[in-house]
Amino acid sequence: MTLLKHHLFWPSAALATLVVVNVIANPNFAKITMRDGDLYGNPVTILRESAPLMLVALGMTLVIATRGIDLSVGAVMAVSGAVSLTIIADAPDPGSLGIVVTAIATAVLVALVLGAWNGFLVSVLGIQPIIATLVLMLAGRGVALLITGGAITTVTSAPYKFISNGYLILLPVAFFIWVAVVAVVALIERRTALGMLTEAVGINPEASRLAGVRSRGIIWGAYIASGVLAGVAGIINASNTMAADSNNAGYLIELYAILAVVLGGTSLMGGKFSIAGTVIGVLTVTTLDKTIQFFGVPPAQSPVFFAVVVVIVVLVQSPRVHQWGRSLSRRRSGHGPGDAGGEPAAASATPTRQEVSA
């Protein structure tokens, strides 16, 4: 019973179900092979391909925790990819490590500025987050296209390619990048008071301000983090294809990231957030994507399945469905303990959610 009530139970159950379905449908799904001292196979691919979405969703989690939303992440990814690849393409020696490091540093810096801009609009000017980040979502891709001159910049640069396609000990580099970032974010948020303050701002901005929390700085910081993480995601994404495709880089990723965050149990109403939940949510989204491809559905049609998932997730969270569920279980148990147990169970639903912390 306590296991059932753990905040990560349902997200993990969803992911596990998905994996089981895949393994039953195709026993080769979970097969991992060793080649040249590196691991290959579907699970490894999922860990590797999760990287951009993972970083974006992490930033999104922090922003959503402050009651905000960041729609511009896809555009920031496009800009960051465009900046880094343009620098590399213009350099005399695209393969040199120094150039690649400069390119990455510049791209991350640009992403930081874009995140700071979003944060400025939201925290200083007090504009609704959806609208404030919509500005950059619209304009960002245009800027990225200007940087690449409207073309798709392609480069050959071994160190840059290494970011997404390389292997470190047994596993892909991209996997280690997201694990490291998750660890750092979790440490900062959960080993200092920052996470708690972020939740305070999300739960009640006015009350937390009165309590002396500097909500402006915290909200601003969340958008900056989201921008930086989207920037890194853009670099990984560009490294994956070795091309800066400003129209398609990070296309719809804001929506998948929001879906992953919600799947992980963080409420869009702000407040309590779960980093572990987001990690599970992202793995679920990536696995679902792979599953859909596995069943031979053209990738273009996969949004239908995601639509169904979104509807199911929001229905499961909806108070009205909870009410139906309660009245159903009460009717089924008749005059037994369920009758009395119905209300306390309902009342305890909120407190359990508030214990959440990862």
Added chain:
Amino acid sequence: MSATVVDAPAPTAMDRVRTFSARRASVLPTLAAIVILVILLIGAQAEFGNFLSPRNLSALLLDHAYLMVLAVGMTFVIVTGGIDLSVGSVMAFTGILGSSMLASGTPVWIVIPVMLAGGAAIGTLIGVLVQYFNVQPFIASLAGLFLGRGLAYVVSLSSIRVENEPILWLQQTRFLIGDWYITPTGIIALAVVAAGAVIMALTRFGRTVYAIGGSEQSARLMGLSVARTKVLVYVISGLCGGLAGLLLTAYSGAGYPRNGIGTELDVIACVVIGGTLLTGGRGYVLGSMIGVFVFATINTIISFMGAEQSWTHIIIGALLLLFIVVQRAIVARSDRRT
């Protein structure tokens, strides 16, 4: 307010402006949009010399008829305080659905109602999620976006040409008035604007839409049919999506599942530039029409200049920013007064 007026001997022009802007604060953003549109048109004429030609101005409406229809539907949704992200993909879905039905020989009098019904169905789904399951409009219409886009690809992965006479007639017919011309698609778009404006301004339904945007709780306490109205605005937006699918199919002569990617953002931008408040409660259908004309003019100016089309979105983004800051200031001021 009266205290400042007492010692003023006679209302000067400045006072009138001040009184007007205080009483009619909600019209100000729309007026600003008109001013921007006029400046754009005059500037373009001065720059290119041949911009204000009847031919060019007629093309503005022709090229953006579908956007105008979407903007009308979106205005209803935004005035209730909601948002509808699904419009672009609904348009793509109904467009490709209609094209494929026509290609398989279905008569046009069945196809068009089916297209409209398809849009309305997705709108209904969103509305029911928002109203009865307390799902945030953003997320509910996100599901609609995914659904519409995916279904469009389920119908067909590639574009389907339309060779149906009545559909092409919508686009190819030119009613000439001097050098001006208007196509049936343009007439449909203007008719939708007119219908939307009348419904919003003069009907009980329209008043309820404004009331919900102002304060949903108050609207409910007043006994207005909040639930029905909130579902209906999404149905209207979906219906407009279906109609836009028809117009775009006629315009491009084909259905294409990748149509309308990102259109929802253009539509939202047009509506906001036209003076509708994103927090709900204020806005005009006619303002949204002005917003679409601003968008259309910027688009045309950029193609006149032969510049990168990506500038359109940068400029629209900047304009959007300008307008939300202006709106923010207006709301802050009227908040202080009350």
